[in-house]
Amino acid sequence: MTDTDVAPAVPADPPKAPSRIRRRAWIVTALLVVFMMINFADKSVLGLAAEEIRQDLGLSASAFGLASSAFFLLFSLSGAAVGLLADRVRSKWLLLIMAVLWSVSQAPLAVGGGLAVLIASRVLLGAAEGPAHPVAQQTTLSWFPNHRRNLPGALIVLGITLGVLVAAPVLTWLINHHGWRSAVAAVALAGVVWTLLWIPFGGEGPYATMSDNDPPAEAASDDGPGTGNGTGTGAGTTGEAQPKMPYRRILATRTWIGVTVGYFSTYWVIAFALVWLPSYLRDGLGYSSAVSTQLLMLFWGLSGILVLGQAGLTGWMMRRGITSRRARGWVGGALLLTSGVSCLVLPVAPAGAVTVVLLIGAFGLAGAMGSIAATTIMELAPANRRGGALGTMNAVVTTAGLIAPTLIGSLVDTHGAEGYRYAVLITGALLLVGGTAAVTLINPDRDARLLSV
Numbered sequence: 245m246t247d248t249d250v251a252p253a254v255p256a257d258p259p260k261a262p263s264r265i266r267r268r269a270w271i272v273t274a275l276l277v278v279f280m281m282i283n284f285a286d287k288s289v290l291g292l293a294a295e296e297i298r299q300d301l302g303l304s305a306s307a308f309g310l311a312s313s314a315f316f317l318l319f320s321l322s323g324a325a326v327g328l329l330a331d332r333v334r335s336k337w338l339l340l341i342m343a344v345l346w347s348v349s350q351a352p353l354a355v356g357g358g359l360a361v362l363i364a365s366r367v368l369l370g371a372a373e374g375p376a377h378p379v380a381q382q383t384t385l386s387w388f389p390n391h392r393r394n395l396p397g398a399l400i401v402l403g404i405t406l407g408v409l410v411a412a413p414v415l416t417w418l419i420n421h422h423g424w425r426s427a428v429a430a431v432a433l434a435g436v437v438w439t440l441l442w443i444p445f446g447g448e449g450p451y452a453t454m455s456d457n458d459p460p461a462e463a464a465s466d467d468g469p470g471t472g473n474g475t476g477t478g479a480g481t482t483g484e485a486q487p488k489m490p491y492r493r494i495l496a497t498r499t500w501i502g503v504t505v506g507y508f509s510t511y512w513v514i515a516f517a518l519v520w521l522p523s524y525l526r527d528g529l530g531y532s533s534a535v536s537t538q539l540l541m542l543f544w545g546l547s548g549i550l551v552l553g554q555a556g557l558t559g560w561m562m563r564r565g566i567t568s569r570r571a572r573g574w575v576g577g578a579l580l581l582t583s584g585v586s587c588l589v590l591p592v593a594p595a596g597a598v599t600v601v602l603l604i605g606a607f608g609l610a611g612a613m614g615s616i617a618a619t620t621i622m623e624l625a626p627a628n629r630r631g632g633a634l635g636t637m638n639a640v641v642t643t644a645g646l647i648a649p650t651l652i653g654s655l656v657d658t659h660g661a662e663g664y665r666y667a668v669l670i671t672g673a674l675l676l677v678g679g680t681a682a683v684t685l686i687n688p689d690r691d692a693r694l695l696s697v
Contacts, residue, residue, distance in 0.1 A: 280403025309653020327635010502685025509678025573686025
């Protein structure tokens with residue numbers, strides 16, 4: 245073990261937060277899990293209703309792929325901008341504004357309109373949802389010290405899985421019985437309900453502007469000094485402001501680059517799964533609509549179990565002094581590499597049980613990297629630069645959502661069902677690159693020390 249592999253010591257008996265803070269921390273975490281569930285229910289509507297929307301609006305696969313990619317037109321830009329803003333403005337209000345805009349953006353589409361309304365709705369929705377994951381992670385993890393962040397970080401990622409699992413049967417039923425616009429109305433209404441709950445119960449935690457090694461202070465009221473205010477001052481328990489490190493130093497670290505490349509490949513898989521996987525299962529692999537829905541729920545369910553399993557494994561490793569390089573970088577990289585190999589083998593595998601296993605490997609293993617990416621950046625970046633570091637990472641990563649749906653739609657239009665095979669091979673190659681970057685570059689212990697010099 246080299247000196248760069250030596251993990252910072254974890255206290256044998258770390259100070260415990262007051263019970264009121266612990267209770268509030270899990271309430272906020274639960275609300276933000278639901279927040280991410282709604283977020284991905286919004287995203288999944290188009291994939292679940294792909295055939296109905298294309299028939300109703302008379303769209304080709306390329307036009308539908310373009311409409312799906314429109315969601316990501318401003319997604320990345322808003323993710324970066326609001327991420328930087330989150331170092332200066334309280335994340336409680338940023339999350340509230342996002343949820344309100346989700347509902348507002350989908351209301352016109354729920355009522356009527358054609359392709360133009362569909363694209364406009366998705367562009368505005370994408371702009372409002374772009375910062376959702378990094379700001380939700382930043383807010384959740386502000387309630388926990390570094391060695392306790394793996395589970396809450398994984399739960400936020402689990403919200404993605406739960407959102408799809410809940411949305412798939414409910415929205416499919418609405419689409420089949422009341423039309424696809426009723427499904428859009430349902431997710432818009434869910435955003436309104438969440439907003440009403442977040443106003444009294446949401447907020448930032450004591451680690452929002454504190455060092456990870458400081459004991460948590462008693463949380464005060466929303467406007468009081470005991471709770472992180474998101475102003476970016478970085479004040480700790482002593483009240484002294486931390487120097488504001490240039491963002492470029494953080495973004496130039498091997499860890500930030502490795503996390504971003506690895507997470508990009510994960511988001512490519514997510515975009516593929518949300519927009520085209522239902523169609524791939526039906527048209528590319530020949531499964532019926534009912535079996536396709538069951539397989540989708542199986543993929544997302546196992547992905548959620550894996551996210552929790554990864555959090556438990558990583559937390560166990562870190563509590564025993566194993567470095568983040570191994571506990572986060574190597575674990576996440578191994579999952580991406582396995583997912584990539586599954587994608588590359590899938591097109592030549594015989595039909596049947598082998599195909600199902602490879603589908604699970606290809607689309608179910610990569611999701612844990614979302615949790616690893618957030619907790620790694622929170623460990624790497626100073627408190628007053630976490631929002632910008634997370635937001636910029638998310639902006640780069642989510643360009644995969646802009647590219648993947650359009651590219652896959654073009655491949656399907658050009659090559660028919662064979663286009664899905666090319667899409668899966670491209671996905672596999674990207675996952676191998678992402679996994680290699682995670683294993684070789686991620687080392688937050690080392691890079692945090694270099695940043696502190």
